[in-house]
Amino acid sequence: xxxxxxxxxxxxxxxxxxxxxxxxxxxxxxxxxxxxxxxxxxxxxxxxxxxxxxxxxxxxxxxxxxxxxxxxxxxxxxxxxxxxxxxxxxxxxxxxxxxxxxxxxxxxxxxxxxxxxxxxxxxxxxxxxxxxxxxxxxxxxxxxxxxxxxxxxxxxxxxxxxxxxxxxxxxxxxxxxxxxxxxxxxxxxxxxxxxxxxxxxxxxxxxxxxxxxxxxxxxxxxxxxxxxxxxxxxxxxxxxxxxxxxxxxxxxxxxxxxxxxxxxxxxxxxxxxxxxxxxxxxxxxxxxxxxxxxxxxxxxxxxxxxxxxxxxxxxxxxxxxxxxxxxxxxxxxxxxxxxxxxxxxxxxxxxxxxxxxxxxxxxxxxxxxxxxxxxxxxxxxxxxxxxxxxxxxxxxxxxxxxxxxxxxxxxxxxxxxxxxxxxxxxxxxxxxxxxxxxxxxxxxxxxxxxxxxxxxxxxxxxxxxxxxxxxxxxxxxxxxxxxxxxxxxxxxxxxxxxxxxxxxxxxxxxxxxxxxxxxxxxxxxxxxxxxxxxxxxxxxxxxxxxxxxxxxxxxxxxxxxxxxxxxxxxxxxxxxxxxxxxxxxxxxxxxxxxx
Numbered sequence: 069x070x071x072x073x074x075x076x077x078x079x080x081x082x083x084x085x086x087x088x089x090x091x092x093x094x095x096x097x098x099x100x101x102x103x104x105x106x107x108x109x110x111x112x113x114x115x116x117x118x119x120x121x122x123x124x125x126x127x128x129x130x131x132x133x134x135x136x137x138x139x140x141x142x143x144x145x146x147x148x149x150x151x152x153x154x155x156x157x158x159x160x161x162x163x164x165x166x167x168x169x170x171x172x173x174x175x176x177x178x179x180x181x182x183x184x185x186x187x188x189x190x191x192x193x194x195x196x197x198x199x200x201x202x203x204x205x206x207x208x209x210x211x212x213x214x215x216x217x218x219x220x221x222x223x224x225x226x227x228x229x230x231x232x233x234x235x236x237x238x239x240x241x242x243x244x245x246x247x248x249x250x251x252x253x254x255x256x257x258x259x260x261x262x263x264x265x266x267x268x269x270x271x272x273x274x275x276x277x278x279x280x281x282x283x284x285x286x287x288x289x290x291x292x293x294x295x296x297x298x299x300x301x302x303x304x305x306x307x308x309x310x311x312x313x314x315x316x317x318x319x320x321x322x323x324x325x326x327x328x329x330x331x332x333x334x335x336x337x338x339x340x341x342x343x344x345x346x347x348x349x350x351x352x353x354x355x356x357x358x359x360x361x362x363x364x365x366x367x368x369x370x371x372x373x374x375x376x377x378x379x380x381x382x383x384x385x386x387x388x389x390x391x392x393x394x395x396x397x398x399x400x401x402x403x404x405x406x407x408x409x410x411x412x413x414x415x416x417x418x419x420x421x422x423x424x425x426x427x428x429x430x431x432x433x434x435x436x437x438x439x440x441x442x443x444x445x446x447x448x449x450x451x452x453x454x455x456x457x458x459x460x461x462x463x464x465x466x467x468x469x470x471x472x473x474x475x476x477x478x479x480x481x482x483x484x485x486x487x488x489x490x491x492x493x494x495x496x497x498x499x500x501x502x503x504x505x506x507x508x509x510x511x512x513x514x515x516x517x518x519x520x521x522x523x524x525x526x527x528x529x530x531x532x533x534x535x536x537x538x539x540x541x542x543x544x545x546x547x548x549x550x551x552x553x554x555x556x557x558x559x560x561x562x563x564x565x566x567x568x569x570x571x572x573x574x575x576x577x578x579x580x581x582x583x584x585x586x587x588x589x590x591x592x593x594x595x596x597x598x599x600x601x602x603x604x605x606x607x608x609x610x611x612x613x614x615x616x617x618x619x620x621x622x623x624x625x626x627x628x629x630x631x632x633x634x635x636x637x638x639x640x641x642x643x644x645x646x647x648x649x650x651x652x653x654x655x656x657x658x659x660x661x662x663x
Contacts, residue, residue, distance in 0.1 A: 109197035112209050118197070119213045122190045122220045127377040130176055131183035137371075137471055138383040139163070139173070140231055140643075141546030142403055143630050145561035146539045149403040150446070153629035165640035166632040169647040169663055177648050181232070184224045191221035192241045204271065212280050215271030216287045219295065222261045222268075223473070226299055229254045230550050233308065233642040233660070248654040255318045258303035262329070265296040274342045275363035283361045285372040285470070290343045294368055294479045297330040297337075301482060305554025308641040310660040313556065323489065331486035334479050338499075343368060343476045345506055349419045356472060357381075357456035366476045375459075375468035382467050384544065385452040387428035392437035393595075394429065395454035396462040401428065404447040405543055406630075407622060408568045411582055413540060415603055416516065417507050423543050425450040426586075427597055439597040441588060443621035444572075449544035477503055477541055485534050493530035497521050500530075503537060559638035562631055569627040573620075583607050587614035 108114045126132040142149040142163040151160035158172045169175065194217040202210035221239075228235045237252035239260065269292040273281045281288040304326035306315055315323070337343065346352035346366045355365070371378075387401030388394065405424045413420035425448040430440040442448075452469075454461060461467045480499045488496035504517045524530040538551055552558040571577035575584065586601030587610055600610040601619065609616070631637050644663035 105197050106201045109194070109201040110203070110210075112207075112213075115194070115198060115202065115210060115213050118190075118194050119217050119220075122187050122194060122217060123372065125183035125187045125190075126371055127373060128178065128183050130179045132180065132371060132471070133373070133377055133379055133466075135174060136180040136227065136231070137546070138379060138402065140227075141549045143562070144548040144552060145406070145565040146409055146543040146548050147403060147405055147449075148630060150401070153623075153626050160629075162643070164629065164632045165635050165637045167640075167643050169644040169650060169659060171646065174643070175646040175648050177652075179646060179648075181228070181646060181649055184228050185236075185238075187224045188221055188238065189242060191217050191224070192239060195221070196241060208273075208278075209280065211271040212273060212278075215268035215292065218264045218268040219272070219287045219292050222265055222295065222299070225257055225261055226295075226302075229257060230302075231643050232645060234310075236657070248656045250656045254307075255303070255316050255321055258299060259318075259320060261299055262296060262303070265292055265299070268292045269296065274340065276342070282363055284363050284365075284367045284370045285361055286363075287369060288363055290337050290340065290476075291369040291474060293333040293337050294474055294476075294482075297333040297479065297482050297486075298474065300326040300330040300333070301485070302550065302554050306556035307553055308638065308661060313638050313641070327486040327489050330482055331490060334483035334486065337476075337479050338483060343479075345476055345480075345502070347506075349422050349506060352475075353422055353451045353453075354456050356451070357453050357469065358458045359469065361470075367472050368474045368476060368479075370470035370472050372470055373466075373468050376463055376466050378466055378468050378470065380467065380469045380471055381452050381454055381457075381461070382465060384449050385454055385467075386425050386448040386450060387442075388437065388454060389428060389430055390432040390437060392429060392432040392435060394437070394457075394460075396460055397454070397464065397467060399465075400452070400454070401446075401448050403544075404449055406565060406569065407444050407447060408565070408572045408579065409539075409543060410447065410602070411572070411579060411604065412568075414508075414516065416509065416512055417540060418509070419507050419540055422450050423540075426599070426602065429455075436595070438590065438595045441586065441597070441599070441617050444619050445622045445626050451544050472545065478547070481534060481538055481541070485531070488527055488530045488534065493524050493527060496530050496534070497524070500524075500534065500537060503541060507540070553641050558641060559636055562637050566627060566630055569622065569630070573622045573624075573627055581605050582619075584618070584620050586617050586619045588617060589614050 108118060139159065139162045143152060149160065149163040151157045152163045154160050161167050161171060162173065195214065198204055198210060198214040198217065202214060204211035204214045234251040234254050236249040237257050237260070238246060238249060240246070269289055272287055272289050272292055275281050275288045275290055280286055303321045304316060304323045306313055343364055344366065346355065352366055356367070382397060382399045383402050385400030388398055390398045410420060410424040426441060427439040428442050428448065429437040431437070480503050484496040484499035487499065501517050501521050504521065505513055508516045524533050535555060535557065539548065542548060549558070552561055572579040572582060575582055581604045583601045583606055586599060588597050588599050590596065591598055600606055600614060639662060642661060644659045645657055650657050650659065
């Protein structure tokens, strides 16, 4: 069944150890349990309900659903949030590297920070119970659940560190002695997560290997190994520590050790044959919007949302200005690709016209809306589309579409990056070619796949190409920011992006041949735009049936809104811990990084 289920039993289990106080922490409290832990965690259906409950906090309004997923990951050299150019906008401040601990969007006691720790506490209870009573060495189904609980806990911690850096670490259910904890060096947390995921990968099955791994809404071995590879790359990468931006000083997290681990895990997934790229980039995203959940495809694991939870399309879909033939929800479009990104793609790259959309759905007349051009300054992510769904969304503020947490294309690019570092560009080439092969028509692959990749003759050239490929593949999926951080390219690429936006605005430099007028007409269905003039050099009026549209709308304020003037994004790689959690920490938590 497609939803995050909070089984009644999870409340029972939680009461064995804790209850939630007003600060979002957990306090020990005596309580009567209707079931004994030994019964719950030795009985598959009861234990499954408890493990499912680990994910329930993700669906809360101020958690992943309405705060973390819509806001984390902006702004980058590929995407921005449309609140960024509004002065003193609390949402915009989260994007422009100017967030304060008292930010009104985030400084609430039920926010993502608290919900993540609620999920971790539930995971800790399940892990302890399954280890104690599940006989997981013999009972494979309960072993699968233990692997899921270990993985879900790793997901929560990975996202906490992605957003906040060093955070408190708790790997056992809360006791009075561990109620208030200081921050733990993230290196120690990463090492623990890598060990946990190694264990989990031995417990969970491959996609479709058993009845528990037939859906991407449940954890499988391909995802666990891929997540372990991702975390190894992050743990060894550059990131802001209290003493500056650097790699880890821990020899266990050296580039050689971590890239070797990442390449081994990625290769295991690749050679397993258990997952694969979608046949085309468009098919991938049509399947996503159609909510195809069968495992063994490109999506490795998805955060599962009920129809009344989740805001992926509500936040990121092509904008719909009203209730129309495609959606009963007039939303989408809070963010989009940078205007220059469309022109940075190779014109033959099939990902471009899926990723970068220059139109919205206008105000409907009698329930019928047409596509209409918006302007050079406003593009939308075409990966998210109400019009590609198989159901009609009627909720006012949720769409129920899952979040793809990781997909197979990332595994291939992790393998390419690790192989390049350890063995050189020749070893990286096959992985990069596989990703690019899907991006170009077969007639052009000899030149734009094989020729392009074979010409990357140095480690630096290959690395630069992998950085670009990640951008063209993942824009709009909240992957870019953390990758720029670990590559030590966040500040550099954001500053370069501002220059690019300025050049596009003035039609100078690399954007001198971008048209200043585009032309449009409607197809026979009277709703779909046919556009001429988006591509470089398309400057001739295509015919009297086409209408002209100004393509110069990009202001100085917008160009400069990518990050706050006078701020170095590398000094603000993480959000501050919100003040309510500082105040409720009994003096244990403080903010670093100049907050």
